[in-house]
Amino acid sequence: MISAKNISKKFGGKQVLFSISFDVNKGEILGFLGPNAAGKTTAMRILTCFLLPNEGTATVAGFDILEQSIDVRRNIGYMPESPPIYPEMSVQSYLEFVAWIKGIKMKDIPKRIDAVMEKTSITHVRDRICGRLSKGYRQRVGLAQALIHNPPVLILDEPTSGLDPKQIIEVRELIKGLAGEHTVIVSTHILPEVKLTCERVIIINNGWIVAQGTPENLTQKIKGKERLQLEIGGPGEEVKNALRNVPGVANVQIEIHELDGCFKYIVETEVKADIKKNLARIIADNKWDLYEMRTLGMTLEEIFMRYTTGETFTEKEA
Amino acid sequence: MNNIWAILQRELRSYFVSPLAYGIIVGFLIVTGFMFYISLGYFLTMVNSTIMEANIYRTPPPPVNVNESVISPVFRSISFISLLLLAMITMRLFAEEKKMMTIELLFTSPVTTFQMIMGKYLAGLALYVIMLIPTSVYCIILFIFGEPEILPIFTGYLGLLLIGAVLISIGLLVSSFTENQLIAVALSLSIFLLLWMIDWPADIIGQPAISSLLTYISLPSHFYDFTNGVLDSKHILYYLSIIVLSFYLTQRSLESMRWRS
Known part of the structure; x- marks a missing residue:
């Protein structure tokens, strides 16, 4: 039309x-x-x-x-x-x-x-x-x-x-x-x-x-790259490094520091891979306490911001 | 045709919902009425003195011409006052549409630029005619108390109509340049006055070619014949060509808006 x-x-x-x-x-x-x-x-x-x-x-x-x-x-x-x-x-x-x-x-x-x-x-x-x-x-x-x-x-x-x-x-x-x-x-x-x-x-x-x-x-x-939010009770930096070493993890950052001895982490995966069980296993093996693990949905706001503020996404990345 | 009529009607209506049209008409009638009163007063004193002279010398009173002494000067005054007021009539035609962004409605409707121009032009002209109609009372007064010739009155009105038509076309053009009505009125007035006075230095310029050119361009030099009952196609042609030129330039000016924001 x-x-x-x-x-x-x-x-x-x-x-x-x-x-x-x-x-x-x-x-x-x-x-x-x-x-x-x-x-x-x-x-x-x-x-x-x-x-x-x-x-x-x-x-x-x-x-x-x-x-x-x-x-x-x-x-x-x-x-x-x-x-x-x-x-x-x-x-x-x-x-x-x-x-x-x-x-x-x-x-x-x-x-x-x-x-x-x-x-x-x-x-x-x-x-x-x-x-x-x-x-x-x-x-x-x-x-x-x-x-x-x-x-x-x-x-x-x-x-x-x-x-x-x-x-x-x-x-x-x-x-x-x-x-x-x-x-x-x-x-x-x-x-x-x-x-x-x-x-x-x-x-x-x-x-x-x-x-x-x-x-x-x-x-x-944009979600091809999945993001997970985890809440883990344990020593911050140590946990971060352990998570980083899990295969398929691209990046880990500590979102909120120490909340009653517990940290919030954002984990970004490299490809769309199911790494949740691997993450859970590492945490269990180290005897840390896992309070929460969930996938973060990308809202339209975030997409919009990423597209319009110069953060570029190439087709390959997606 | 339908579109022209729609725009014409809307324009006229909007003239009469604001006090502007009434103000202009009332002002116009007061000033022209005053001019008529002065001309008539002079004429009556002149008639009285010739009658007195005739009585003294015991000769029959010479004939006096009311057309020459009253009607012609009044037409000239009306034409000049129209000039001042027509700038106010035309200033809003396009400027306001641009300011209110209603021009966006016109340009995105199935209306051609020419229809837009004609609708607005005829609305301005219609208001001018409405202004002129009551001035016929002056002529009626003369007919009641005297015997003026009717032909110069008709040609005089035709001349007024034509000179107004020219001024409105120029005012419309100027209004398409800007969205500021004050700028539009100032610019139109300047152009009107320049066209009015351009032949004033004709006598002091040594070169006859330039003098006659200035006289040719001048608006009123083509008007005076009309007030004396003379219809000359060369004057009509001159006025019509200015109108056509103004339409053309207005069209270009409006189309150029589509290249800008």
Whole structure:
């Protein structure tokens, strides 16, 4: 449904996107994940024809963003980071205007407005002036605006920013409900959101795509190197050295020193090998007390941090 | 066409929800009404003195021309006051969209740049026409108390419409340069005034080629014929070509936004 090929973008002398390529299948929800100023918004603006790429191109719903810009726009609903509302208009007349320029037939406009207002729960503020709405409501009007022509492709730039927890859950549910019928790209820098709403994630950092895959997949990739946490009662350094000598152990570090004569260790394995029983045996042989041994799961936060803070992972390592 | 109409309607509505449009219209009518009152006052004193002279010399009073003495000067004043106010009408057209980032909505909707420009341009022009309509009261007053010629009034309004159309197209262009309305209004006003006064040094410049060029560029030099009831295609052509040029440059200016952030 969406296919971006080698998109690069420069602002002045500063390159903000480096040859980005990706595909989104029909009915899929794709998450753009990355720190602020990573290039998420720029990528979205290029897909929605607001900006032109310096190199590369993309097709959206079968239309080329450079050659068939108007057709692309007809098939896209876009919600920018700050909702593009006219502060002096009422919600109702604003949506009428948007419906109009999106090319909805006159007779269908009232029906469509009712439908999106219902969907985004703004029916009760339809006569309020947009400029007087709270941030949360503006955000929802922005979402309503993107949905009004029922476009096959939706591009939402941080749709949950500025909402309260209840509203965030509502909007996430709404986005999830769009899958299947609509193809959606959502950008966010909030990690749990990606896990909850997206089927696939692209992590962007400094204009590069640093990783892509399903959230589970990404977790797995880094987890190839397993980490274990152990709590052992015994002489710290001695235990550490003994653990280090177990075959398959890559690294051992003492996490927390002496807690009632007991130390916490983080053991990293070299390859995915079951070394738990070997570790247990060493501990038992030395008559140390084993209080805890568990595998540490890699959270999406950790993956994100590792990908975006310069800690590199080569494919081989993974 | 539909898109142009949608944008035009939205613009007009937003003019009238803010006090700006009312302020401009009221200010415009007060100042032009005052000008009309002064011109009429001068004209009446002049008529009285010629009648008195005629009585003294026992000759029939010479004919006086209300078109020449009242209507033509009033049209010229209206054109100058329009110049000042049109900068305020056009300043927000694109600048505000850029500031509020609503331009993102327009650019990502199936609306062409030309439709955007036309919608906004016609909205500005419509407001200008709305401003001009009440000034017809001045003419009606003259018709009630005198016998002015009707043709120069029609051509005068046509001239006002054209000169306004030119100014609005330039103001629209300037508004597309910036997101700051104050900068837009200051810059438009400077350009308007320059185009207004550019032929003033025509007489002191020795070279006739440059003098005639300056006179040709000057906006009002093409306007005076209209107020005297003369319709000349060369003036109309001049105004239309500036409008087309402004549209073209506005289009370029907006398209260039898609390269920047």
